[in-house]
Amino acid sequence: MLAVVPTPVTVRAPAKVNLHLAVGDLRADGYHDLTTLFQSLSLIDEVTVAVADESRLEVRGEGAADVPTDESNLVWKAVRALAAHVGRDPDEPKLRISINKGIPVAGGMAGGSADAAATLVALAHLWRLEMGRDELATVAAEIGSDVPFVLQGGLALGTGRGEQLVPVLSRHTYHWVMALDAGGLSTPEVFRELDRLRVEGNPPRVGAVEPVLEALASGDPNQLALLLGNDLQAAAVSLRPGLRRTLRAGVNAGALAGIVSGSGPTCAFLCSDGDAAVRVAAELSGAGVCRTVRVAQGPVAGARVVTGEDAA
Ligand code: C5P
Numbered sequence: 001m002l003a004v005v006p007t008p009v010t011v012r013a014p015a016k017v018n019l020h021l022a023v024g025d026l027r028a029d030g031y032h033d034l035t036t037l038f039q040s041l042s043l044i045d046e047v048t049v050a051v052a053d054e055s056r057l058e059v060r061g062e063g064a065a066d067v068p069t070d071e072s073n074l075v076w077k078a079v080r081a082l083a084a085h086v087g088r089d090p091d092e093p094k095l096r097i098s099i100n101k102g103i104p105v106a107g108g109m110a111g112g113s114a115d116a117a118a119t120l121v122a123l124a125h126l127w128r129l130e131m132g133r134d135e136l137a138t139v140a141a142e143i144g145s146d147v148p149f150v151l152q153g154g155l156a157l158g159t160g161r162g163e164q165l166v167p168v169l170s171r172h173t174y175h176w177v178m179a180l181d182a183g184g185l186s187t188p189e190v191f192r193e194l195d196r197l198r199v200e201g202n203p204p205r206v207g208a209v210e211p212v213l214e215a216l217a218s219g220d221p222n223q224l225a226l227l228l229g230n231d232l233q234a235a236a237v238s239l240r241p242g243l244r245r246t247l248r249a250g251v252n253a254g255a256l257a258g259i260v261s262g263s264g265p266t267c268a269f270l271c272s273d274g275d276a277a278v279r280v281a282a283e284l285s286g287a288g289v290c291r292t293v294r295v296a297q298g299p300v301a302g303a304r305v306v307t308g309e310d311a312a
Contacts, residue, residue, distance in 0.1 A: 010046060010122070010305070011046070011118040014044055014300050014303075015102075015110060017041055017109065020227070022206050023231040033161075040302060041296040042296045043103045043294060047118035048122070049095055050095070050097075056097070057069040057075060063106075067099070074119075074144060075115050078116040110262065113147045140163075145161040152167070155216065173297050175296075176271065179268075203234035203235070206230065206231055221256055232264065233260040243265055246258075247259075250280065
């Protein structure tokens with residue numbers, strides 16, 4: 001019988017925004033090679049994992065009604081992947097998982113990935129696994145391309161599918177306004193749309209990542225604003241043309257720059273400081289171009305235990 005901690009474990013995991021997202025060609029495995037700069041954001045999902053008589057997933061909070069609770073949810077994929085990695089039965093003991101969502105669903109902010117990363121950290125505690133973060137990251141990469149980053153948090157350069165990470169030193173905090181759309185976008189569909197646009201024509205491509213790293217080192221949001229870029233933006237806007245208006249409205253409201261976050265449809269607006277972000281958020285929410293707005297800052301910590309034994 002394996003030792004089990006009976007106390008439920010709660011883990012918080014952050015959203016992400018890609019400050020720079022260069023999408024390469026379609027690979028034979030259906031993925032695209034990426035060069036991306038991830039920054040974690042202070043929009044947080046909270047996941048509680050407890051031992052229970054029956055397996056069950058409950059979802060509350062932002063967009064909860066749109067989250068599947070069946071086997072397709074990434075938290076169950078995380079349970080299966082970690083159990084397989086350490087050679088134990090994923091169904092014994094049974095688990096009750098509760099997600100409190102602060103990250104928009106299907107919004108291009110890695111909300112599902114954050115839940116999976118949080119589940120991995122919670123299970124490592126609950127099952128008392130002696131696993132380092134690097135080993136957990138290899139399991140995370142099997143679950144999804146963004147899962148290793150939200151596990152790690154902070155600021156990082158991602159290559160490969162986005163799962164190969166090099167941390168980037170960050171001494172500065174950046175202030176954002178996130179404009180949440182009425183619906184979500186499917187990540188595979190957005191990548192497919194980019195492939196289609198590239199066959200038809202020549203959608204814009206972001207430049208090199210080095211100047212973005214230099215801007216980050218300077219800590220000047222004005223410099224960073226000039227260099228924000230996302231190859232998926234053209235595809236997201238093609239599928240959701242109203243995003244053009246949202247992007248314009250954020251800049252008109254006083255943001256330094258706006259980009260589509262990841263595969264969208266959330267738009268991320270970089271602001272000069274926290275006060276400016278509050279002003280931009282107020283004006284943008286009155287402009288009628290998005291469902292709602294959130295103020296966020298980054299980078300923040302990756303997935304970490306907040307309650308239960310050994311909270312750290
Ligand atoms: O890795 P993840 O399961 O989150 O990716 C979801 C989908 O996004 C993939 O099935 C693929 O269609 C697309 N994707 C991609 N290239 C990447 C990451 C994701 O084409 N580097």
